[in-house]
Amino acid sequence: MPLRGGVGVARYGVPGIVLGLVISWLGDVGRGPSAFAQPPSATERARMATAGEASGTLAFTSASVGTAQLLYLVDTKARALAVYRVDPANPKGTLKLEAARQYGFDLRLAEFNNQPPEVAAIESMVKPRGATNR
Numbered sequence: 414m415p416l417r418g419g420v421g422v423a424r425y426g427v428p429g430i431v432l433g434l435v436i437s438w439l440g441d442v443g444r445g446p447s448a449f450a451q452p453p454s455a456t457e458r459a460r461m462a463t464a465g466e467a468s469g470t471l472a473f474t475s476a477s478v479g480t481a482q483l484l485y486l487v488d489t490k491a492r493a494l495a496v497y498r499v500d501p502a503n504p505k506g507t508l509k510l511e512a513a514r515q516y517g518f519d520l521r522l523a524e525f526n527n528q529p530p531e532v533a534a535i536e537s538m539v540k541p542r543g544a545t546n547r
Contacts, residue, residue: 469488469489469490469491470486470487470488470489471485471486471487471489472484472485472486472487473485474499477498479502480500480501480502481498481499481500481501481502482498482499482501483496483497483498483499483511484496484497484498484499484508485497491515492515492516492517492520493513493514493515493516494513494514494516495510495512495513495514496510496511496512496513497509497510497511498511
């Protein structure tokens, strides 16, 4: 049956990933500290990087304050990210959008809200005298 109103991956892929992660996470609730995400091993990081390059979407979780857990979705093609809070303590197992942002312009900043030394100071220390920008 042909899909109407959008590409199948865009229409069903991201919501499917989110739903799958939420269901798998809710299935682990009540099993103790192991229910929280552990840092991935080197093999898992390599697999996640490969999968992210292929689809353009990275998803991972981390522990949050209290019983809630954070779900991060990063769309590397659209240069956007979203952060969701999953609260298993709520009887309905709520999923709440905490933040969303397109970060493309952020990456163009030389610096923002940094501690000293500033970028210009470091650049002047390492750049040979008389060198010009390319």
